[in-house]
Amino acid sequence: MAAVASEVELVNISINGVALQVPKGELIVESVKRLGLEIPIFCYHPRMKPVGMCRMCLVEVGFPGPDGNIRKMPKPQAGCTLPASEGMAIFTDTEQIHRDRKGVLEFLLVNHPLDCPICDRGGECPLQNNTLFYGPSTSRFLELKRHLPKAFPLSKYVTLDLERCIQCGRCVRFTEEISGDSQLAFRFRGASMQPSTFELTDFESKFSGNVIEICPVGALTNREYRFRARPWDLETKPAICTVCSNGCNIWFDHRAGRMVRTNGRTNEAINEEWTCDRGKFGHEFYNDSNRVKHVMVRNGDALVESDWPTAYDAIRMAFAEGGNRVAALTGPSNSNEDLYLLKKLFQTRFNSNNFDSRWTTYLPTAEDDLQKKMGVSMVQNTIADFESMSKVFIFGSSLADELPILFLRVRKGWFNNGNKVVVASDKPTDADSFAAEVLRYRTGTESTLASGLLALAVEKGLAQVPDATRQSLSKYTAEHVSDETGVSVDALHRAVELVAGAGIITSHGIFNTSQPQDTVETLAGLAMTTNGSFNCYALGANDQGALDMGVVPFGGGMDTHSILQGCIDGTVKALWLVGCDPFELHPDYDLVEKALENVHFLVVMADHQNGAVPFASVLLPETAPAEQDGTFTNMERRVQRMPQVLAAKGSAKPAWRVFSELAIRIQPETPPFGPADCMKEIAESIPSYAVADYANLGGEGVLIR
Amino acid sequence: MSELIQVGAPNQRPKAPRADELNLRFSPTAISELEALKTHYPDLKSCVLPGLWIAQREYGGSLNGEAIAEVAHRLERSYAEVEGVATFYSMYNTHHDVGRHKIEVCTCLSCHVNGAYRIWDYLKSKLGVGNKETTPDGMFTLEEVECLDACDRAPLLQIGDQYVGPVTEADIDRILADLRSKSDSTVVQMADEIVKVHLRDGNK
Numbered sequence: 001m002a003a004v005a006s007e008v009e010l011v012n013i014s015i016n017g018v019a020l021q022v023p024k025g026e027l028i029v030e031s032v033k034r035l036g037l038e039i040p041i042f043c044y045h046p047r048m049k050p051v052g053m054c055r056m057c058l059v060e061v062g063f064p065g066p067d068g069n070i071r072k073m074p075k076p077q078a079g080c081t082l083p084a085s086e087g088m089a090i091f092t093d094t095e096q097i098h099r100d101r102k103g104v105l106e107f108l109l110v111n112h113p114l115d116c117p118i119c120d121r122g123g124e125c126p127l128q129n130n131t132l133f134y135g136p137s138t139s140r141f142l143e144l145k146r147h148l149p150k151a152f153p154l155s156k157y158v159t160l161d162l163e164r165c166i167q168c169g170r171c172v173r174f175t176e177e178i179s180g181d182s183q184l185a186f187r188f189r190g191a192s193m194q195p196s197t198f199e200l201t202d203f204e205s206k207f208s209g210n211v212i213e214i215c216p217v218g219a220l221t222n223r224e225y226r227f228r229a230r231p232w233d234l235e236t237k238p239a240i241c242t243v244c245s246n247g248c249n250i251w252f253d254h255r256a257g258r259m260v261r262t263n264g265r266t267n268e269a270i271n272e273e274w275t276c277d278r279g280k281f282g283h284e285f286y287n288d289s290n291r292v293k294h295v296m297v298r299n300g301d302a303l304v305e306s307d308w309p310t311a312y313d314a315i316r317m318a319f320a321e322g323g324n325r326v327a328a329l330t331g332p333s334n335s336n337e338d339l340y341l342l343k344k345l346f347q348t349r350f351n352s353n354n355f356d357s358r359w360t361t362y363l364p365t366a367e368d369d370l371q372k373k374m375g376v377s378m379v380q381n382t383i384a385d386f387e388s389m390s391k392v393f394i395f396g397s398s399l400a401d402e403l404p405i406l407f408l409r410v411r412k413g414w415f416n417n418g419n420k421v422v423v424a425s426d427k428p429t430d431a432d433s434f435a436a437e438v439l440r441y442r443t444g445t446e447s448t449l450a451s452g453l454l455a456l457a458v459e460k461g462l463a464q465v466p467d468a469t470r471q472s473l474s475k476y477t478a479e480h481v482s483d484e485t486g487v488s489v490d491a492l493h494r495a496v497e498l499v500a501g502a503g504i505i506t507s508h509g510i511f512n513t514s515q516p517q518d519t520v521e522t523l524a525g526l527a528m529t530t531n532g533s534f535n536c537y538a539l540g541a542n543d544q545g546a547l548d549m550g551v552v553p554f555g556g557g558m559d560t561h562s563i564l565q566g567c568i569d570g571t572v573k574a575l576w577l578v579g580c581d582p583f584e585l586h587p588d589y590d591l592v593e594k595a596l597e598n599v600h601f602l603v604v605m606a607d608h609q610n611g612a613v614p615f616a617s618v619l620l621p622e623t624a625p626a627e628q629d630g631t632f633t634n635m636e637r638r639v640q641r642m643p644q645v646l647a648a649k650g651s652a653k654p655a656w657r658v659f660s661e662l663a664i665r666i667q668p669e670t671p672p673f674g675p676a677d678c679m680k681e682i683a684e685s686i687p688s689y690a691v692a693d694y695a696n697l698g699g700e701g702v703l704i705r
Numbered sequence: 706m707s708e709l710i711q712v713g714a715p716n717q718r719p720k721a722p723r724a725d726e727l728n729l730r731f732s733p734t735a736i737s738e739l740e741a742l743k744t745h746y747p748d749l750k751s752c753v754l755p756g757l758w759i760a761q762r763e764y765g766g767s768l769n770g771e772a773i774a775e776v777a778h779r780l781e782r783s784y785a786e787v788e789g790v791a792t793f794y795s796m797y798n799t800h801h802d803v804g805r806h807k808i809e810v811c812t813c814l815s816c817h818v819n820g821a822y823r824i825w826d827y828l829k830s831k832l833g834v835g836n837k838e839t840t841p842d843g844m845f846t847l848e849e850v851e852c853l854d855a856c857d858r859a860p861l862l863q864i865g866d867q868y869v870g871p872v873t874e875a876d877i878d879r880i881l882a883d884l885r886s887k888s889d890s891t892v893v894q895m896a897d898e899i900v901k902v903h904l905r906d907g908n909k
Binding site: 153154155156176181182183184185186187188189196197198199200201202204 | 718719720721770773774782783784785786788789792793
């Protein structure tokens with residue numbers, strides 16, 4: 001970055017008489033921020049291209065004349081479209097500008113309804129704020145305001161109120177520039193101009209929630225949040241989204257113990273300020289009526305309410321045998337502390353390595369580890385890396401569904417820097433729209449396609465491989481691969497140029513395909529031999545953390561499939577399900593059902609009722625992610641702390657506390673007194689986590705390598 | 706804007722048609738014309754305006770949702786984007802289905818002082834329709850427009866791609882009779898002329 005910065009040409013400008021140097025071409029609306037000043041804005045958004053639609057950011061501009069005096073342009077200029085140039089003198093605080101701002105706001109308020117008392121945006125509305133600071137106190141407009149239908153349901157999530165729209169175009173530009181689905185456009189013109197979808201059909205976007213946040217008025221509102229609270233009644237706490245493995249930073253708004261809404265929180269390293277709909281609207285379960293609140297113990301056919309000591313005793317008895325007779329399976333959203341103490345409990349108290357956090361069809365074994373086998377790490381790039389990476393290869397993943405925020409970053413790289421993206425997928429994906437090359441292969445031929453690309457790269461001299469590998473690749477001629485996969489030979493030839501040296505993105509979803517280990521190894525090899533980088537990203541909120549904590553049976557234990565199989569044939573007597581619903585997670589429904597029916601003792605630890613609860617011998621209430629302090633490791637291996645936001649429901653406890661309490665009942669020791677203590681222990685025993693400490697996990701989090 | 710009514714429950718909102726649900730109506734000629742026009746521009750986005758003119762011709766003079774969706778599909782744009790373009794320009798007939806002939810009456814200053822409203826009222830009573838309305842037989846659409854840039858011929862009408870003016874009540878009787886006897890739609894003919902101009906411009 002430093003090298004780039006030094007190449008940028010600086011120009012001398014002055015703002016309100018203060019001289020400063022800014023990069024040539026920087027927009028004035030950004031330059032004034034360097035002095036701590038502010039220009040009121042509506043349509044300008046730092047992450048989108050300026051359009052100069054609202055005229056709110058007017059400034060007076062002048063240049064020195066031959067006599068050395070500043071000669072002002074006759075008319076004010078829009079600061080959001082004005083690039084800085086040598087000698088420019090900007091005035092943001094003159095009487096003229098104050099009058100102009102008043103005029104602009106008076107015009108905006110001609111048609112904007114003054115329904116602030118019932119508007120969701122009231123209290124956090126840029127129009128309200130700007131009017132208060134810069135606007136006229138009264139209106140001279142006596143005529144009727146424009147009347148349009150209100151509360152139009154644009155989609156399941158977004159409500160459109162056209163009367164309030166000030167036609168800034170932020171939402172339209174968001175769908176064009178950021179999310180790329182171009183679902184919104186301005187229809188009609190002049191005073192009747194309205195942002196809407198094609199013929200007012202459903203607003204189908206994976207990122208529609210963002211337009212609610214960037215709307216500077218209450219024209220686009222959140223259907224879930226509508227009329228549920230006023231902003232000043234809300235308590236807002238920073239949190240981490242636990243819906244997928246991106247680990248987006250969010251503001252968690254709650255009121256009287258209820259989750260009310262979530263908004264994007266800026267973290268330049270991860271989500272910038274965006275959220276996906278799955279995350280933004282995926283926190284409703286905190287308020288669900290089916291939350292597990294009390295300890296239940298089986299008595300005959302029924303689960304009856306009980307207490308923690310009874311449950312601990314029952315679990316101690318059932319798990320006493322230990323070794324291969326007991327097992328645990330974990331879900332995607334347990335914190336690192338939970339997972340670490342679970343592993344410790346099983347290893348030190350039950351003498352067992354039977355625990356697994358993975359639910360894919362193929363479960364890589366200890367021998368499959370790429371690090372040991374090839375010296376290649378499964379995660380080499382951060383999300384932000386993909387912005388500047390000139391070549392990106394997305395393999396076998398519908399990125400917008402699996403890792404939505406990474407998708408936005410890859411798209412941003414293409415949109416701003418013209419990065420070349422190659423998509424290989426068996427189904428149409430959202431990334432196809434901007435891909436330089438799309439390889440649509442037949443399902444099940446992933447490994448052939450990967451080998452074909454590597455073989456072609458070798459043939460073209462793009463990759464150097466040992467002779468043995470060259471031999472084994474010889475059967476993957478372009479024609480053969482094309483026959484098998486259905487990808488044309490031409491497309492393979494075009495793609496291989498872009499794939500060589502590219503940043504490869506694939507996800508753990510690849511382990512649900514056939515021959516995934518071959519595919520992964522070939523792709524890793526392709527990256528290694530062409531100076532590219534390889535990434536196989538985790539999908540669950542803390543799946544990467546579970547791998548890092550070692551909640552995998554590599555110490556000689558059984559994996560997920562053999563644990564479930566063991567439940568059926570009676571080798572596993574007691575099973576502990578930690579925050580997971582195997583019916584949802586495991587690909588084989590019947591296997592799960594048989595396993596849960598047959599296992600002698602089943603502990604279900606859950607934050608809400610799930611499919612496994614009816615089979616439980618003991619049901620333990622677990623706190624949901626935002627109800628406990630804990631750390632999560634996202635798919636780029638960034639450890640972030642999620643402080644407790646809500647109080648625990650009923651007698652629910654964080655999982656780590658349960659494991660620690662049970663451990664001291666079996667064999668006394670000094671327990672960790674809080675999650676920070678757990679993290680200290682983690683940092684001591686897992687070398688890569690040595691840098692993680694509760695004191696420095698705020699901000700952008702800590703990247704583990 | 707009156708179309709902004711509540712359309713069903715929020716979870717059962719009408720969905721935009723998928724690419725395979727579109728009823729594509731461009732004739733082979735229209736497709737080849739569009740292909741030729743695509744080569745005139747660096748990217749497909751630039752081809753939206755001529756594409757809409759082809760659609761206006763192919764869909765009988767007006768652009769409904771299907772026409773807009775077809776243009777968007779053929780030019781790989783989003784439906785909303787093309788609809789935004791089409792509804793912006795007044796010469797694309799997106800607001801209403803037009804008749805076979807669209808009579809546009811200029812009522813700006815020069816025409817106004819030369820009796821444009823006399824002509825306008827006469828046309829309204831003669832056809833029995835108001836502004837932006839079509840006669841029940843689908844023959845005429847009446848529209849009041851802003852300056853047509855031919856003040857020397859005020860009061861002025863535009864019918865298809867032809868200017869007629871100055872006009873009197875007697876002229877109007879004759880014009881209407883002429884138009885009634887015409888078998889071709891002047892609206893479609895105008896769209897066709899504009900497509901031809903676009904095609905020719907690229908061959909300079």
